[in-house]
Amino acid sequence: MFAGTLVFALINSFILILLALGFNLTFGISGVANFAYGALYVMSAYMSWAMMRLLSLPFWASAAVSIAITMIAGALMYRFVLLRVRGQALSEVIATFSIGLAILEVFRYLGLVGFEYTLPVFSGESFMIAGAYVDMQRIAVVLIGLMLVLGLWLFTHFTPLGLAFRGIAQDERTALTFGIDSDRLGVLSVSFGAGLAAVAATIIIPLGSIAPDEGYDVLIKALAVCIIGGLGSTGGVIVAGFIIGFAERFTDTYIGSHWTMIVSLAAILLVLAIKPSGLFGRQKELEERI
Amino acid sequence: MKKRRERIDRGIKVRSEDIYALCSWREMLYLAGPRVLPAAVFLLLPLFLGVYWQKVMLSVAVFALLAMSWDMLAQSGMISLGQALFFGMGAYVSGVLNFYFGLPPWITIPLATALGGALCTIVLLPVLRLRGIYFSMVTLIIPLMLVRIIEATKIFGGTEGLSGMTPLPAGLIEVYLVTGVFLAVLFGLRRLMETDYGLVLKGIRDNDRSVTNAGINIYWFKTQALFISSAIGAFAGAFMTHIYMFVGMPVFALDYSILPIAAAVVGGVGTTAGAALGAVLLVPLSEALRGIGGLRIVMYGLFLVVFIVAVPEGLFDYIQRKYHQMERWVEIDK
Numbered sequence: 254m255f256a257g258t259l260v261f262a263l264i265n266s267f268i269l270i271l272l273a274l275g276f277n278l279t280f281g282i283s284g285v286a287n288f289a290y291g292a293l294y295v296m297s298a299y300m301s302w303a304m305m306r307l308l309s310l311p312f313w314a315s316a317a318v319s320i321a322i323t324m325i326a327g328a329l330m331y332r333f334v335l336l337r338v339r340g341q342a343l344s345e346v347i348a349t350f351s352i353g354l355a356i357l358e359v360f361r362y363l364g365l366v367g368f369e370y371t372l373p374v375f376s377g378e379s380f381m382i383a384g385a386y387v388d389m390q391r392i393a394v395v396l397i398g399l400m401l402v403l404g405l406w407l408f409t410h411f412t413p414l415g416l417a418f419r420g421i422a423q424d425e426r427t428a429l430t431f432g433i434d435s436d437r438l439g440v441l442s443v444s445f446g447a448g449l450a451a452v453a454a455t456i457i458i459p460l461g462s463i464a465p466d467e468g469y470d471v472l473i474k475a476l477a478v479c480i481i482g483g484l485g486s487t488g489g490v491i492v493a494g495f496i497i498g499f500a501e502r503f504t505d506t507y508i509g510s511h512w513t514m515i516v517s518l519a520a521i522l523l524v525l526a527i528k529p530s531g532l533f534g535r536q537k538e539l540e541e542r543i
Numbered sequence: 544m545k546k547r548r549e550r551i552d553r554g555i556k557v558r559s560e561d562i563y564a565l566c567s568w569r570e571m572l573y574l575a576g577p578r579v580l581p582a583a584v585f586l587l588l589p590l591f592l593g594v595y596w597q598k599v600m601l602s603v604a605v606f607a608l609l610a611m612s613w614d615m616l617a618q619s620g621m622i623s624l625g626q627a628l629f630f631g632m633g634a635y636v637s638g639v640l641n642f643y644f645g646l647p648p649w650i651t652i653p654l655a656t657a658l659g660g661a662l663c664t665i666v667l668l669p670v671l672r673l674r675g676i677y678f679s680m681v682t683l684i685i686p687l688m689l690v691r692i693i694e695a696t697k698i699f700g701g702t703e704g705l706s707g708m709t710p711l712p713a714g715l716i717e718v719y720l721v722t723g724v725f726l727a728v729l730f731g732l733r734r735l736m737e738t739d740y741g742l743v744l745k746g747i748r749d750n751d752r753s754v755t756n757a758g759i760n761i762y763w764f765k766t767q768a769l770f771i772s773s774a775i776g777a778f779a780g781a782f783m784t785h786i787y788m789f790v791g792m793p794v795f796a797l798d799y800s801i802l803p804i805a806a807a808v809v810g811g812v813g814t815t816a817g818a819a820l821g822a823v824l825l826v827p828l829s830e831a832l833r834g835i836g837g838l839r840i841v842m843y844g845l846f847l848v849v850f851i852v853a854v855p856e857g858l859f860d861y862i863q864r865k866y867h868q869m870e871r872w873v874e875i876d877k
Contacts, residue, residue, distance in 0.1 A: 286676060337852050342676045343622045347804065348851050350624070354801065355844030362837040473687065476680065511695035518688040522681060526669045529677045 258506045262392045263442075266498025267398035268457055272471055273478035273490050274401060275449030281485035282442035285335055285345055287327075289353035290450055291472030293354040294391050296356055297323040297451035298463045299365060301372055304501045312373055320451040331440045347526070353468065371462040372455065375530050401449070402491065409487075418442065422485065439504025470514075476515040481524045481533020492532060497522075548870040581819075582726055588720045597718050599830045601786065604725040605698075605779045607822035609799060610806035612775035614818040615732055617807070618741075619768040620748030622675070625682035627799035629776025630783075631689065633659035635699060637781035638790030642705045652781045659777025664770045669763050674751070686795040690812065693792055704791020711785045721782055725819070728775055732815045744768050798840070802826075807845040808850050811857020820859050 272294075279287045287293075297319045298402040304315035330352060330454035349417025379388035409415035421438050429435060451473075461467075477497055497517050505513045524531060585604075591598055616623050637655035640646045646654070670681045678874050694702055711717040730742050735741050747761050754761050767853045784790045803818070806825050811817030824847070829839045850857065 334848060334852055337857075343679065344851050344855070346622075346676055346679060347808065348622070348848050351801075351844035351847035351851075352807075353844075355799075355841045355848070358837055358840040358844065362841070364726060468867065473684070476684075480680065504745065509695070511691070515688060515691045515695060518684055521684055522670075522688070525677055525681050 258502055260387060262499040262502035264387070265502050266495045267395045267415040268460075269474055269478050269498050270402065270491055270494035271394065271398045271457060273475045273482075273494060274487075275406065275446040276475040277451065277479050277482075277487065277490045278405070278449060278484065279442050279446030279481065281438040281487070282422045283331075284422075284485075285439070285443060286349070286484075287446055287470060288346055288350035288441060289330065289356065290446070291468035291470070292353035292356035293323050293327060293447045293467060294450040294469040294471045295360060295455045295463060296326070298372065298454040298458045298467075299360060299370075301455065301526040302370055302463060316372075316455045319422065320448055323451035324345070324444045328440045328444035330447075331443040336436065336439070337442065346426075352492055353472070357465045357468040360468075366464050370464070372458045373458040390456075390535070394456055394460075397452075401452070402487070405487065414441070423460060442456055445508075473514075474517065478523045479531075480521050480535075483531025486531065486533040489531055489533030500525065545875045546872045546876055549836055549873045550867075551677070551869050551871055552867045553820055562566065562699060578730075582696065582730075585722045585726060586719075588672070589722065597706055597714075601718055601721055602830075603826040604721040605783055606802055606806060606826050607725055607819040608721075608728060608779040609803040610773055610822045611728055611732055611809070611815055612772040612779075612817035613803045614807045614812060614815055615736070616768065616772045618736060618748060618813050618815075619744040619772075620771070621765065622672075622679045622802070623682040623800075624679045625684075625686045625797045626776055626803045627686040627802050628658070628682060628689070628799065629773040630661050630780040630799045631686060631794040632773070633665050633777025633780030633782045634790045634794040635659075635780075636662070636707050636777070638708060638784045639699060641708045641788075648709055648711050648785045652778065652785065654780040655781035655784075656774050659780065660770050660774030663773035663777065664766060667773075669771055671769070672785055678850075683800075686800065690792050690795045700791065702792060704793075706789045707790075708785055708788040708790070710788050711782075717786065724778060729815065729819050736815065758855060799845055801840065801847075802829075805847050807857075808847055809858060811859035811861075814857070814859050814863075817857045817859030820862075821857070824858075 255506055276287060276290045279285055300319035300322060301312075301315045304310045305312060306317060308315075330349070334348050334352065335345055339349055346375045374388070375393050378385050409419055409496070416432045417428070417438060418441075420431065420457050421435050421442075425435055462489040474497075478490055479485075479520075481496060482491070482493030497520060499519070500516050504516045551573055555573060570852065585600075589600060609630060612629065613623060636659045638650075638763050640651040640654060641648070666685065667681070670678060671849065675683060679743060681778045694698065711720070734738030734746070743754065743759060744765055746757075747764060751761055764788040780794060783794075802825065803822075808820040808821070809825060810821030825843070829842070832839055832842065835842075854861070
């Protein structure tokens, strides 16, 4: 049982890392805390579902189209809403939060809840690892999670666009003097974050089903991982993903499933109260607290 | 006879802001109108309304209280995303006092106001130093966590909650209790924020470090602001417990966090009266749109986005400006 818990904790950690990567990317580059993140995640899942069911497209095509549409939605959100309140962190939070709320509540109103609202798994096989049955989908989560983390690292360190992203994140004004357009990169950063949310939805939703409430849970999980790891720090996301992933799975097994969510919420509160910049975030002492 | 147009407020402002020497009834009316008229409407309207619209007025007043308490915190530089914490704390304190100890509403409501306010302040005390978005995230998370804790530990009735509270005397008494408190809070807070005390709070919002430099303990001021604001929210919660005769997990729901913010943003942040105006507009509107059910929250969300992007100063500011810019024709001498 212990070994099985370990295996599932590892998988859970990768789920959390996948969920948090997009939120972290957006915040790390343009400083926008995208509270519509969970809504974009749910929206892309519903879109894939609708395209498969209503237009009977194959899974890969509908997933690709819905990832593209989610990226466009993120870009539009930045261009027409966030750009106007740029720099006012709280207006940004209220604006993104209400956009997310509106999207999720529309889906709740449509009543699309149930087991038939899900995406197909890549492959139905499963096999034994350390005394626990693990299906192919969960293995895929781990592999794709690893690939995305590696891909993002390569992207931000070796491509011109990725380097521009990091430039804007480090010092916006200096980046401007080098001819990097911060408005255009802001659009791209929110769009890429939304795209990562859609990718995560495509891989993770087959393990469960799509529901509007999922949007709030995803937002809280992404927030938990990013806050504990340090907002905007990719290394922090990975470490925090493992911390929360293991903590959740072990509370679930040894204390009770009611307490799973409380663990991550309590972890956020503790980190915010003690070290708001997180485990690996850059210290910005007077900005975050006085 | 030649005429020119003259701003009404100029002379009145000069004379009324320092020394009180208004010359005519018209000028006194100009000053008192915007203050007396809403108060009169709130005091007289319940007499003419049916039972259903009295209930609507009741929730207008409750949400206006929550919105004003949000606005007061915002004016002190703390943006809360979880007014439901204040509301729910007050609701649970009065519910528990009534359910387990059998205290009557006229004891539980004042007690829950003070105790709920104190509890919220104590809960938020460790994060008082946090600024901006970090404080907001804490307030967003605490109500969510309390819901899960109640669910997991099954205290105070767990998921089913406590029911069978003593109701308030029905009819006009409950309406006048809450509208009375609403008017007192509205005018009290507006007065408070104009005094030196309020100036310090606004100073903390604008530049906390320079307020510290002036030798003022900003943590003590923030604690007091937090207590005032959460006590107002706790009153609203305690009152609603006795109206619904029920307290349970829904008191920590997102509605109680999002509607006050929507009201304050629509009405205008930083004016107190704007928050009340927003609630007066939004709550009856959502009541009229009861048929669309869940889409109401969608509507609040869209309202919030449109106002925060297009009209960030809110409606109250606009109305106030137009009122001050009112002109009249006067004859030109000679």
